[in-house]
Amino acid sequence: MTTTVAAPAITAKERPGDRVFSKLTVVASSLILAVLAAVAIFLVAQSMPAFVAESDDFKGDATNFWSYVGPLVFGTVWSAALAMIFAVPLTIGVALFITHFAPRRIAQGLGYVVDLLAAVPSVVFGLWGIGVLAPALQPYYANLTEWFGWFPLFAGPVSGTGRTILTVAIVLAVMVLPIITAISREVFLQTPRLHEEAALALGATRWEMIRMAVLPFGRPGVISGAMLGLGRALGETMAVAMVLSPATIVSFALVQSQNPTTIAANIALNFPEAHDVGVNILIATGLILFVITLGVNSIARYIVGRRKAFSGAN
Amino acid sequence: MTMTTTTAPTTAMPNALTSGKMPKYSPLWLLAGAFALSIAIFAVVDAAGGESFNWAGMAVLAVVLFCVLIWVISRLVEGGRKATDRLVTALVSSAFAIALVPLISVTYTVIVKGVARFDLSFFTESMRNVVGAGGGALHAIVGTLLITGMATLISVPIGLLTAIYLVEYGRGRLARGVTFFVDVMTGIPSIVAGLFAFALFALVFDDPGIRFGFGGAVALSVLMIPVVVRSSEEMLKLVPNELREASLALGVPKYLTVLKVVLPTSIAGIITGVMISIARVIGETAPLLIIAGFTASMNYNLFAERMMTLPVFVYNQYASQGTDAQAYLDRAWTGALTLILIVALLNIIARLVAKFLAPKGLR
Numbered sequence: 001m002t003t004t005v006a007a008p009a010i011t012a013k014e015r016p017g018d019r020v021f022s023k024l025t026v027v028a029s030s031l032i033l034a035v036l037a038a039v040a041i042f043l044v045a046q047s048m049p050a051f052v053a054e055s056d057d058f059k060g061d062a063t064n065f066w067s068y069v070g071p072l073v074f075g076t077v078w079s080a081a082l083a084m085i086f087a088v089p090l091t092i093g094v095a096l097f098i099t100h101f102a103p104r105r106i107a108q109g110l111g112y113v114v115d116l117l118a119a120v121p122s123v124v125f126g127l128w129g130i131g132v133l134a135p136a137l138q139p140y141y142a143n144l145t146e147w148f149g150w151f152p153l154f155a156g157p158v159s160g161t162g163r164t165i166l167t168v169a170i171v172l173a174v175m176v177l178p179i180i181t182a183i184s185r186e187v188f189l190q191t192p193r194l195h196e197e198a199a200l201a202l203g204a205t206r207w208e209m210i211r212m213a214v215l216p217f218g219r220p221g222v223i224s225g226a227m228l229g230l231g232r233a234l235g236e237t238m239a240v241a242m243v244l245s246p247a248t249i250v251s252f253a254l255v256q257s258q259n260p261t262t263i264a265a266n267i268a269l270n271f272p273e274a275h276d277v278g279v280n281i282l283i284a285t286g287l288i289l290f291v292i293t294l295g296v297n298s299i300a301r302y303i304v305g306r307r308k309a310f311s312g313a314n
Numbered sequence: 315m316t317m318t319t320t321t322a323p324t325t326a327m328p329n330a331l332t333s334g335k336m337p338k339y340s341p342l343w344l345l346a347g348a349f350a351l352s353i354a355i356f357a358v359v360d361a362a363g364g365e366s367f368n369w370a371g372m373a374v375l376a377v378v379l380f381c382v383l384i385w386v387i388s389r390l391v392e393g394g395r396k397a398t399d400r401l402v403t404a405l406v407s408s409a410f411a412i413a414l415v416p417l418i419s420v421t422y423t424v425i426v427k428g429v430a431r432f433d434l435s436f437f438t439e440s441m442r443n444v445v446g447a448g449g450g451a452l453h454a455i456v457g458t459l460l461i462t463g464m465a466t467l468i469s470v471p472i473g474l475l476t477a478i479y480l481v482e483y484g485r486g487r488l489a490r491g492v493t494f495f496v497d498v499m500t501g502i503p504s505i506v507a508g509l510f511a512f513a514l515f516a517l518v519f520d521d522p523g524i525r526f527g528f529g530g531a532v533a534l535s536v537l538m539i540p541v542v543v544r545s546s547e548e549m550l551k552l553v554p555n556e557l558r559e560a561s562l563a564l565g566v567p568k569y570l571t572v573l574k575v576v577l578p579t580s581i582a583g584i585i586t587g588v589m590i591s592i593a594r595v596i597g598e599t600a601p602l603l604i605i606a607g608f609t610a611s612m613n614y615n616l617f618a619e620r621m622m623t624l625p626v627f628v629y630n631q632y633a634s635q636g637t638d639a640q641a642y643l644d645r646a647w648t649g650a651l652t653l654i655l656i657v658a659l660l661n662i663i664a665r666l667v668a669k670f671l672a673p674k675g676l677r
Contacts, residue, residue, distance in 0.1 A: 018569045121625055279516075
């Protein structure tokens with residue numbers, strides 16, 4: 001006659017401190033979601049007047065919001081894309097050097113050195129870009145148009161100051177370099193040791209080992225790192241605002257003095273003097289930028305998310 | 315007896331392990347040779363053209379020469395596969411060297427141009443009633459410290475509590491959502507954060523031209539919170555579960571376990587993460603340009619009037635140069651130098667904290 005009585009589950013007495021503390025953490029977490037939602041809501045709310053603005057509210061000869069923001073979107077995407085063309089091959093090289101080529105003892109120190117680039121504020125990069133880089137590059141731009149002017153990208157007349165979209169792209173590439181390098185480095189280091197050793201044991205040279213073991217393993221990491229860098233390049237403000245000599249045009253020419261400007265730079269340059277509906281128009285362009293970067297970052301996070309071990313933020 | 319005479323002397327036998335290989339330090343010698351050749355070429359050409367020596371062109375030519383030379387020589391001596399390997403090694407190393415160029419150039423330029431005004435008056439005077447030379451950035455430094463301090467006060471409690479939630483309590487949909495959106499938040503462009511703060515306070519206070527320091531702190535918090543969450547979360551995850559279990563087994567309530575066991579164990583890493591996140595937002599210009607605005611006067615009140623900050627000071631000095639342009643440029647570069655020094659200092663403190671506050675046994 002042994003009826004098995006279910007042992008009463010022992011529950012710890014819930015203390016008020018416990019309840020308060022756990023609620024507090026939930027509140028903080030929810031606050032983050034609320035902030036993100038608030039960002040979207042307030043931007044949309046303040047943008048509304050821009051979508052119905054009259055044509056004489058816009059600077060330049062734009063007739064409605066979309067014709068105003070069009071060239072800006074083009075400039076944003078074009079400058080960021082150029083920056084990625086410079087940055088991605090370079091970062092793969094840098095990350096490979098730090099993880100697989102540099103002497104082991106100094107490799108970590110070299111990693112810190114590249115991370116230092118991330119610590120330089122963007123306004124300093126802007127100052128450097130206009131004070132050092134642009135004048136240094138201008139003579140080469142002149143040669144470029146002279147020799148390759150027949151190629152549409154390098155068509156003249158050359159800019160006399162060097163403040164072109166190509167210079168901006170180089171500055172942006174320098175700024176995103178530490179971000180992409182950090183992530184690529186992390187994934188390259190995570191390559192299974194046995195894969196590398198197996199390749200070497202079969203007689204592969206170091207490059208063959210990297211091509212067969214490291215690069216295939218690291219590809220998703222490099223892609224997502226590049227996407228995060230792209231997000232940064234799309235949203236970068238001060239370096240572009242200071243270096244570029246802007247115009248509201250759509251042009252692929254790299255070294256002329258008339259360059260398509262970016263959304264962020266346009267906001268920074270015009271916001272201090274903007275008033276009335278002009279403010280709303282600028283906020284609306286900011287909303288467009290927010291949507292673009294949100295899309296790019298979500299894709300990057302999705303790719304990273306499939307491989308939990310690394311994340312860009314640390 | 316006869317055996318010894320028939321065997322060939324071993325010195326004549328090629329060593330199978332080193333045969334067909336270039337000597338160990340030959341790439342370094344080749345590199346030096348390529349540089350010497352390139353210097354010679356450029357010295358002659360530049361002297362003939364009457365121009366100053368072109369260092370950049372010389373370095374580029376030397377690296378190209380080196381890549382070609384090592385590939386050709388290695389191909390002749392060691393064969394195609396090894397030649398490709400050597401070429402890639404050369405390319406990867408030069409990629410790293412290229413990455414160092416902007417870092418060195420930025421540091422050098424900022425220091426050389428920044429020392430011009432790196433004097434007492436720069437740190438003791440504001441720009442009020444200053445036209446042309448003189449003046450300083452005291453108002454901007456005070457503004458930066460106030461706004462960044464306020465941003466830290468907002469971000470650290472929220473960020474830390476969220477990290478605790480994610481590591482200690484969070485399960486299910488809210489935790490997943492928070493993780494995802496924190497990641498998304500790291501990607502918000504800084505200028506959008508500024509626009510958000512502006513849009514928020516312009517609506518709340520019904521003032522379409524609102525500019526004040528607290529708004530800047532809110533904008534910076536939007537950028538700072540995700541970094542604090544991420545780094546604190548990583549640190550909390552490093553705390554061994556045995557510590558938590560031991561504490562709970564002794565009957566300690568969960569919140570005290572977190573407060574008295576988990577946090578003290580990971581405090582060094584958390585402080586490091588906070589310092590680095592401060593270093594990251596202290597250089598932000600765009601959001602402060604929008605919501606904090608710029609002024610030439612001191613302002614100690616976060617909740618009223620425009621407030622200058624150091625990055626905006628640098629930008630403003632550059633962007634609105636007066637008749638005496640050099641004075642404005644000097645102030646901009648000195649501002650940049652100050653900014654970089656502050657960021658470097660924060661990073662160094664962070665590393666020291668990580669080193670000295672780390673719990674025993676984990677060092």
